[in-house]
Amino acid sequence: MKTLLLFPFQLNSIYITKLGVEFENIKVFDHQSFYTRYKYHKKRIALHRSALLHFVEEYKHYPITHLWIEDLEDFYQTYNNDDTYMYYPNDRDDMLFIKPLSNVHFYDDPLFLVNRDAWQSLLTKKPWKMDTIYRQLRMKYDILMDSGKPVGGKYSFDGDNRKPYKKGLSFHPTISFELDTISKDVIHWTNTLFKDHPGEVTTMDYPVSRTQALEALDYFIHYRLATFGDHQDVMMKHDPFMSHSLLSTSLNLGLLTPMEVIKKAEKAYHDKLANIEPVEGFIRQILGWREYIRGVYFMTPNYHDKNALDHHLKLPDFYWTGNTELNCLSHTIQETISNSYNHHIQRLMILSNYANLIGVEPKELNNWFNTMYVDAFDWVVTPNVMGMGLYADGGQMSTKPYISGASYIKKMSNYCDGCKYDPNLKTGEKACPFNSLYWDFIDTHKDNLTNNPRMSMMLNLHHKMDKALKTSYKEQAKKHIESI
Numbered sequence: 001m002k003t004l005l006l007f008p009f010q011l012n013s014i015y016i017t018k019l020g021v022e023f024e025n026i027k028v029f030d031h032q033s034f035y036t037r038y039k040y041h042k043k044r045i046a047l048h049r050s051a052l053l054h055f056v057e058e059y060k061h062y063p064i065t066h067l068w069i070e071d072l073e074d075f076y077q078t079y080n081n082d083d084t085y086m087y088y089p090n091d092r093d094d095m096l097f098i099k100p101l102s103n104v105h106f107y108d109d110p111l112f113l114v115n116r117d118a119w120q121s122l123l124t125k126k127p128w129k130m131d132t133i134y135r136q137l138r139m140k141y142d143i144l145m146d147s148g149k150p151v152g153g154k155y156s157f158d159g160d161n162r163k164p165y166k167k168g169l170s171f172h173p174t175i176s177f178e179l180d181t182i183s184k185d186v187i188h189w190t191n192t193l194f195k196d197h198p199g200e201v202t203t204m205d206y207p208v209s210r211t212q213a214l215e216a217l218d219y220f221i222h223y224r225l226a227t228f229g230d231h232q233d234v235m236m237k238h239d240p241f242m243s244h245s246l247l248s249t250s251l252n253l254g255l256l257t258p259m260e261v262i263k264k265a266e267k268a269y270h271d272k273l274a275n276i277e278p279v280e281g282f283i284r285q286i287l288g289w290r291e292y293i294r295g296v297y298f299m300t301p302n303y304h305d306k307n308a309l310d311h312h313l314k315l316p317d318f319y320w321t322g323n324t325e326l327n328c329l330s331h332t333i334q335e336t337i338s339n340s341y342n343h344h345i346q347r348l349m350i351l352s353n354y355a356n357l358i359g360v361e362p363k364e365l366n367n368w369f370n371t372m373y374v375d376a377f378d379w380v381v382t383p384n385v386m387g388m389g390l391y392a393d394g395g396q397m398s399t400k401p402y403i404s405g406a407s408y409i410k411k412m413s414n415y416c417d418g419c420k421y422d423p424n425l426k427t428g429e430k431a432c433p434f435n436s437l438y439w440d441f442i443d444t445h446k447d448n449l450t451n452n453p454r455m456s457m458m459l460n461l462h463h464k465m466d467k468a469l470k471t472s473y474k475e476q477a478k479k480h481i482e483s484i
């Protein structure tokens, strides 16, 4: 009796049809550890569980059931034979989970555009570059190409997508969904079993089924894609989502395939629903960044232990509460707690930036990101945090640390309005801590960064800086860190 075992994030009918095998039995398996590996945010638990149950319901014309594993030994004994078929997961812990299933047929995940094994030959010379992979994939899959040339004359319109914050910016609202019986029961289940996990769950803010995911995709393409690019790096108080797609959960759970999302965005350009800048920018995130990040994960054993900058500070408690006088952090973390989501630039330039500047142990921040986000899976969290966010891998995937003082945050957001601190002041009681922390970071790591051409301007500025000023930055930074 041929059995297909699906992980609870392989929620797409492609997994059922791809192999051309007639399965008598399809089991989406589920285990306590999938909800407790980290002390996950309640919204993540509820969404993942609800998506699994909806998948079983939506595809009940197949012989499909939900398999809750009570006894792991029994599970391994029952399924470790050559009648069982599976697809490889990405996360290391999931690979360990299936290790005892040595007699099972395993296949590559069909929902990614680059095969697992191909990364060995794609990522060779360091630092690895997303751009190179992205161009190759644009050509291979003929996306936004015109007679072998990129549409619009260049592969990337990144430079056009970095406009600063301006007063009066507003965006089309996000789509919302009614709760059905499955989701109501799941919310109750979550609140009963995982009471002491972070956050609250009373609603489902992200799609729980393929039907909802397709609806969310169409809604985004029609109403929000056109404004995706321009202010992609902006952050705004009281608008946690801006023009971001909120499709990461649907992609990571398998409810949508990356290619269908990319094709719909490309079609929107041809149908004149959106210009090339936002369309290319959006496609680059999925075809470029998402695939690349997965490749970097596969190519980096011991990623969790990297600590190239030798940072050892404990993560500040306020990452769990939002209780801090630094306005940018307090707004961002309150949104993390409420929504189990932040958009990319908050994750990078507020949460990771600050943690890096004060010298948080990379593992601590990585655990926090794995815990708090509705779209978190280790394969996507770890390269983004350790590599992009913290430079803990010594620059294998980022050409420089993504750090900044207050001027960047002031330019790109409205967080500084009403903050206790002044972004323009460098030292003194009212000075924004990001400023002294930034120069203290440069001073501490100058030897490490000296051969990095992208840091040379800041290193030169630091080199020419008055010695007394350097000392006062150091003292001010130390005082701030001691006060956390």
Ligand SMILES: Cc1cc2nc3c(=O)[nH]c(=O)nc-3n(C[C@H](O)[C@H](O)[C@H](O)COP(=O)(O)OP(=O)(O)OC[C@H]3O[C@@H](n4cnc5c(N)ncnc54)[C@H](O)[C@@H]3O)c2cc1C
Residues within 6 Å of the ligand: 243, 244, 245, 246, 247, 248, 249, 251, 252, 282, 285, 286, 289, 290, 291, 293, 342, 343, 344, 345, 347, 348, 352, 369, 373, 375, 376, 377, 380, 381, 384, 385, 388, 389
């Ligand atoms: C420190 C840090 C932690 C992150 N943690 C996660 C995570 O747990 N899960 C996750 O899916 N993404 C993560 N990202 C990447 C990115 O921030 C999220 O994918 C994005 O914010 C999700 O929101 P969205 O769907 O509205 O994205 P949009 O801004 O609408 O982008 C569209 C899609 O592009 C893809 N994408 C964009 N950037 C990246 C990237 N750097 N890596 C992988 N995919 C990308 C996502 O699938 C996303 O849905 C992280 C980034 C950083 C810097």
Ligand code: SF4
Residues within 6 Å of the ligand: 325, 326, 327, 328, 329, 405, 406, 409, 410, 415, 416, 417, 419, 420, 421, 422, 423, 432, 433, 434
């Ligand atoms: S002044 Fe500094 S701490 Fe306050 S919001 Fe601006 S950058 Fe953040």
